Amino acid sequence: MVTRTELANAIRFLSMDAVEKAKSGHPGAPMGMADIAEVLWRDHLKHNPSNPRWPNRDRFVLSNGHGSMLLYSLLHLSGYDLTIEDLKAFRQWHSRTPGHPEYGYAPGVETTTGPLGQGITNAVGMALAEKILAAEFNRDGYTVVDHRTWVFLGDGCLMEGISHEACSLAGTWGLNKLVAFYDDNGISIDGDVEGWFTDDTPARFEAYGWQVIRNVNGHDPVEIATAIETAKKSTDRPTLICCKTVIGHGAPNKQGGHDVHGAPLGALEIEAARGHLKWLHEPFVISDEIYAAWDCRPRGLNEESAWTTLFGAYAQAYPELAAEFTRRMQGELPPRWAEHVAAKIAQVNEKAETIATRKASQNAIAAFAEILPELVGGSADLTPSNLTNWPTAKPVSRETGGNYIHYGVREFGMAAIMNGLALHGGLKPFGATFLMFSEYARNALRMAALMKINPVFVFTHDSIGLGEDGPTHQPIEQIATLRMIPNMAVWRPCDTVESLVAWAEALSAKDHPSCLIFSRQNLPFVTRDAAQLEGIRRGGYVLRDVTTPQAVLIATGSEVELALKAQEALAAEGVAVRVVSMPATTVFDRQDKAYQAEVLPLGVPRLAIEAGVTDFWRKYVGLEGDVVGIDHFGESAPAPVLFREFGFTVENVVARTRALLA
Numbered sequence: 001m002v003t004r005t006e007l008a009n010a011i012r013f014l015s016m017d018a019v020e021k022a023k024s025g026h027p028g029a030p031m032g033m034a035d036i037a038e039v040l041w042r043d044h045l046k047h048n049p050s051n052p053r054w055p056n057r058d059r060f061v062l063s064n065g066h067g068s069m070l071l072y073s074l075l076h077l078s079g080y081d082l083t084i085e086d087l088k089a090f091r092q093w094h095s096r097t098p099g100h101p102e103y104g105y106a107p108g109v110e111t112t113t114g115p116l117g118q119g120i121t122n123a124v125g126m127a128l129a130e131k132i133l134a135a136e137f138n139r140d141g142y143t144v145v146d147h148r149t150w151v152f153l154g155d156g157c158l159m160e161g162i163s164h165e166a167c168s169l170a171g172t173w174g175l176n177k178l179v180a181f182y183d184d185n186g187i188s189i190d191g192d193v194e195g196w197f198t199d200d201t202p203a204r205f206e207a208y209g210w211q212v213i214r215n216v217n218g219h220d221p222v223e224i225a226t227a228i229e230t231a232k233k234s235t236d237r238p239t240l241i242c243c244k245t246v247i248g249h250g251a252p253n254k255q256g257g258h259d260v261h262g263a264p265l266g267a268l269e270i271e272a273a274r275g276h277l278k279w280l281h282e283p284f285v286i287s288d289e290i291y292a293a294w295d296c297r298p299r300g301l302n303e304e305s306a307w308t309t310l311f312g313a314y315a316q317a318y319p320e321l322a323a324e325f326t327r328r329m330q331g332e333l334p335p336r337w338a339e340h341v342a343a344k345i346a347q348v349n350e351k352a353e354t355i356a357t358r359k360a361s362q363n364a365i366a367a368f369a370e371i372l373p374e375l376v377g378g379s380a381d382l383t384p385s386n387l388t389n390w391p392t393a394k395p396v397s398r399e400t401g402g403n404y405i406h407y408g409v410r411e412f413g414m415a416a417i418m419n420g421l422a423l424h425g426g427l428k429p430f431g432a433t434f435l436m437f438s439e440y441a442r443n444a445l446r447m448a449a450l451m452k453i454n455p456v457f458v459f460t461h462d463s464i465g466l467g468e469d470g471p472t473h474q475p476i477e478q479i480a481t482l483r484m485i486p487n488m489a490v491w492r493p494c495d496t497v498e499s500l501v502a503w504a505e506a507l508s509a510k511d512h513p514s515c516l517i518f519s520r521q522n523l524p525f526v527t528r529d530a531a532q533l534e535g536i537r538r539g540g541y542v543l544r545d546v547t548t549p550q551a552v553l554i555a556t557g558s559e560v561e562l563a564l565k566a567q568e569a570l571a572a573e574g575v576a577v578r579v580v581s582m583p584a585t586t587v588f589d590r591q592d593k594a595y596q597a598e599v600l601p602l603g604v605p606r607l608a609i610e611a612g613v614t615d616f617w618r619k620y621v622g623l624e625g626d627v628v629g630i631d632h633f634g635e636s637a638p639a640p641v642l643f644r645e646f647g648f649t650v651e652n653v654v655a656r657t658r659a660l661l662a
Helices: 004-022 027-045 067-076 084-088 118-137 157-158 161-173 201-208 221-232 267-274 288-294 297-317 321-327 337-351 356-368 410-425 434-450 464-469 478-483 497-508 530-537 559-572 593-598 615-622 639-645 651-659
Strands: 058-063 148-154 178-184 213-217 239-244 375-379 404-407 428-434 457-459 487-491 514-517 541-544 549-555 575-580 605-609 626-628
Touching: 004 027, 004 067, 004 267, 004 288, 004 375, 027 067, 027 148, 027 221, 058 067, 058 118, 067 084, 067 288, 118 148, 118 161, 118 178, 118 321, 118 410, 118 434, 157 161, 157 178, 161 201, 161 410, 161 575, 178 221, 201 213, 201 239, 213 221, 221 239, 221 267, 321 356, 337 356, 337 497, 356 375, 356 457, 356 497, 375 410, 410 428, 410 434, 428 434, 434 457, 434 478, 434 514, 457 497, 464 639, 478 487, 478 514, 487 497, 497 514, 497 530, 530 541, 541 559, 549 559, 549 615, 549 651, 559 575, 559 605, 559 651, 605 615, 605 651, 615 626, 626 651
Parallel strands: 058 148, 148 178, 178 239, 213 239, 375 404, 375 428, 428 457, 457 514, 487 514, 549 575, 549 605, 605 626
Antiparallel strands: 541 575
């Protein structure tokens, strides 16, 4: 009979061999956590390798993603569609086993990890999604949403500030189905962490309201199993299992030191490890006996079959709930979505309100919440300013599910939790803060774009227009840098209609996240015809035209009003200009060249107007064009004063346009 140690050693040697073949990687964590992984994956993790997308599966997150060969080894050994050839291609061009786990490459990878601290934060979002969906869909005798979220994390994850944000919330929310294993090996890249990480981690998590299981021998399967059983009994708290491990366990000359953390062991040390652990196989060779003992497919099939039977009975008893659950877990919009959007656009167009676009955003949220029960919103302690609540919003609490999340002042944590909510499925998350504080959340936004998932990031107070709060709160370069994130849709609408369309497009997106950027101050409604309404969806369109334009004014957000007034002033002087509203440059850039040339005709001088850095707009106006913008920080003063002093006036736009034509 194969022993547990031999099964864990299969992880160790696949990890050693793959890192050695790639000539780069991190063998230390996979070797140190192999015993924990073997107990969890073979005895406790509810999953079906033959169907990695089974809705009621447990979620597993490797937050210390540099140890990716641990996850790849587990997926391969337990029966997922990840071959030994895939492991041999570790870290190579277009392989399914990149250097850090990437969502969408290998089946069973639940999220992209690598930036430390974000994996545990994604996991908090996943566990929260389970709680919300269970409260909404479960009925007496039909517990159709019932699964756990398991996390491996290391010292680096706990040093990152985002882990404090997320784990504090997990305790507040009482996410008892969240279990994290702390790989307490005392080593990071620089060496022994005692020189820079002396936190009392167990006490910290107890203060958050977690159940903490201390001093577990991470190489003793009995202690590990006992700790897991204790964690599973928790009814009101998440659990942290603190596992003492030896990094690089099994490498006789290097284990326990930082040299084994992030570099291949070398052929001589791997050979020594083979002798030390009595591993008789060649590189990448696993015996049939070990494969058979690792195969989780039969158990997974039984677990999924039992759930399928339960769900079938649930569908008989609650057909509407079952249909709704299925739709949402498949990521499909409601059948009448397009009609609903069209009706709301018509209503807003008819109402013709002059309001702040943050208020227009709130109206859009309320309009779409009518048809999207999966909508889950929130704010980083700025709900009254962001205007992100709506009449039927119900706050998430320790005791209940809900659909509105008060994140507190935790912008980074909010964004990464939203990613976890989206990755789990069944919910459409959005979260808000001031545009200036997108800086705190930046890496989570990038990760959403990298993973091709679709959370909606709402940013209000979009420019110097917020006024007296001053330059610390006035975004200057933020919109431009958000637009630079690949696969991110960035919308800055100018009125109620553009705001509604931006929301509709963001909620319809399947393969990218969106940033919606709104004003604090009121912006006037702009009349449009049907073709212009369609043009909004294309990211840029001709808002006001003339027969033969001598110049083109391009503007977004609050500056569209300025462009329209400048057009009128120039017309009085006999200068004919076209006004282009470009609420989403990222969307406009995806349009075909013919459409782009139709909106921005070649050979016609262009002037862009936006209350932000000017360099971004050079690709639209060219060397011969001009940009009215801001290349310095703001000041504390009322918004009208700032716009006047910084050149956002009709007179300046007219003068700059005349200069283009001189």
